[in-house]
Amino acid sequence: MSERTNPITPSGFSALRAEYERLFADERPKVVEIVSWAAGNGDRSENGDYIYGRQRLREIDRKLGRLSKQMKFAKVIDPAHQDDRSRVYFGATVTLADEDDNQRSVTIVGDDEADATSNRIGWNSPLARALRGSQIGDLRTVQLPGGPKEWEIVGIDYPSPA
Incomplete structure (x- = not known):
């Protein structure tokens, strides 16, 4: 995404914000808890919960970064x-x-x-x-x-x- 102003409607911006908040406040903490639990089970190299959880955490963090950038460059126009x-x-x-x-x-x-x-x-x-x-x-x-x-x-x- 190029770093330029991006026009967006108020409802579109609200949808971006809601998705960001859902991921940050709801989904990410759940995945962190699973990864922490799985890490405490010992050998991480063959632990599916740990491996999948880490991958999912990276996906969530990438999406949070993308949403954050979209909101930063958004120009709300009604x-x-x-x-x-x-x-x-x-x-x-x-x-x-x-x-x-x-x-x-x-x-x-x-x-x-x-x-x-x-x-x-x-x-x-x-x-x-x-x-x-x-x-x-x-x-x-x-x-x-x-x-x-x-x-x-x-x-x-x-x-x-x-």
């Missing part, structure tokens, strides 16, 4: 407070139509919270980069692995302020 709602910016839900008038909606979120199954695309994805700053009626061409595809912006929506 799309509900977007001033210019006529253009596509971070947090917008954009309705697109292709050449065959097939429509789809995507929401532009932080790269760490992107989920294609929920139509949430990352801020730095090719489609999101092409859509940035566009308004209803604009045509945008996106380079896809199968070749270029043109989309028309037919709707832009932002969450309502709470």
Whole structure:
């Protein structure tokens, strides 16, 4: 992960924080306890609990480091407070139509919270980069692995302020 600011929604940041706290306060202490117990049983070279526990502890520590770095460089942006709602910016839900008038909606979120199954695309994805700053009626061409595809912006929506 490059060391640059990474936009993220408030709910995405909360999810990162919750995962960090769960690992740090719940899962890691349990694994440390198992490793300590297993280390006290004698020969560590053939002790499965000790070997697996140490591996799991390294995995948890790597994930904690990654989550910590993600939170450090995260810039929380609430799309509900977007001033210019006529253009596509971070947090917008954009309705697109292709050449065959097939429509789809995507929401532009932080790269760490992107989920294609929920139509949430990352801020730095090719489609999101092409859509940035566009308004209803604009045509945008996106380079896809199968070749270029043109989309028309037919709707832009932002969450309502709470």
